Amino acid sequence: MASDAKPRKAKAGKAAAPEGTEVAEASRPFGRLAAAAAPYLYVTPMVLLVGVFLLYPAADTMWLSLTKWNGIYPPTFIGFDNYLNLWTDPVFITASLNTVYWVAGVMLLQTALGLALAVLLNTSPLAELYKRILYLPAAISGAAIGVIWYAIFNNQFGILNASLRFVGLGALTQAWLTTPPLNTFSMIVAAVWQGLGPTIILFLVGLQTIPRDPIEAAQTDGANAWQVFRYVTLPLLRPITVVVVGINLINSFKVFDIIWTMTQGGPYRSSETLAVTMFRDSFVSFEFGYGASVAMVLTVVTFAVAVFYIRAIFQRLEVQ
């Protein structure tokens, strides 16, 4: 970000000065003042909206995470007590563990499988059709995804258990959504159904930027398909891989909608992730200070990933 903005800033500054902007404007002092103030009027609506509805709340959450607050009486400052309590809170520990499951599941099923499918699709004559089909669920809201997969995984009258019984595999029926940690895995399947398409598209974009020459050279030298992939395609794909891994990581930290509609984090708060824990602590238990501290943990983890991610991008730039 910073790298591309600097030259632009310099350009804007340079270009604005020598232009005859004053030609059309009145020479009276009031006119001049209005002309100088006008550019700020253009940015006012966006700055006000973002300031009031995003930046102020984010700053306030940082402060609230150091308080105890039930939403009725004024918040009382308690230092880092919320954070200290987190590490012994079984709900928080379960949620952290589930978040790890989510990250691992999405990395394996969405990122790795997405890469494999993109490589296969890249040379397929039906790629355009397949791309559209696999992307289709990404156009559906997380809430509707949750409802759809709830109908499939529901223990009593879900389609999956009914189908298993119908074909004589009744022994394989499971309480897909009420047995931890199976319920988390079931929901990961639903999330991957939604997220695989975009991952494939991103990898396909990356594949199309790869020059064909090294691949053809490797093929001429007798490399088999796996060797070409492992030693030529994969290293060349590194830039887009970094981007996809970063996005999928951060998205799996923040997953909320699918869980809220499939299990609401239950039973007994067994399938929550940090995003759901934050919501429940705040808006179900009304422990706003505690909820704010969970939001802060989520922020710190997300920022940590972002730092690694930006570093990886810059390292690549240095290599080049």
Place this chain on the structure above:
Amino acid sequence: MAIVTARLKETRPGGWAVTVLVGILAVAWLVPLWLVVVTAMKTTPEYFHDASQWSLPENPLQLFANVSDAWFTSGMGAGFMASLLYGVVAAGLAILFASLGAYSITRLRIRWPFFWFVLVFSGTIFPFQMYLIPLFKLYQDTGLYDTQLGMIFFYTAIALPFCLFVMRGYFATIPRELQEAARIDGCSDFGIFRRIILPLSWRPIAVLFLFQFTWIWNDLLFGLVLSTSDGVRPITPSLAGLQGQFAHSGPPLVLAAALLATLPTIALFLLLGRYMMRGLTLTTAGRAGSD
């Protein structure tokens, strides 16, 4: 080049096996959607009597009865109209305000243009959970809680940073000569923005509108926190509420409601999927800077 790739396809061993394999996966990907549509066409007793859940509906027209049930008696209609309002108005306002800001930052004599950009763009770096509690409190204190105006304010704000990112990048590519020529012809700053810059930018504006509308339509979290009553509550929290009584309302009704909630975004995707997928790469460029 085309001939080379075509030859590569031919010589690639097992190319068709791959196509078939991915084809099976693609079919598997459509199965949940198929089940949703088929189930939404059944009556509740029919659903509970069907042992496998795979049989075809007795009367597909039952779909309309289920959808109208969801629309009128389960509050989905009110949610649908509310979400439509928020999606159109907030996405439009966000693009307008972001364009005004981007115009000032890239073309007008404003001090610290990069500061204003970073200030607004920093609205994308936090996880959404950081906004929820103070927003809830702010909305309760100011009477914005559970109002359409409050929802529009928030959705406009949350859509703004990314719109600014895209519009600022796009405006920078518009040649300055156009602006200077217009100024010599006596056009004011705002006239240049309205008559030259905006009409030239219809492409990114269309992609942004598509993206922001879809995002707002699909949002659940802020709808849950900032609204509660029919007419204000967007469609996704309405659906989640209906889902809470899955067995009670009957699975066909709930899935008909899910279909209703999905229809606009799926239709947009089928009509404009090409732009949506292109927009995805745009988003990624934005994320690369933000996350």
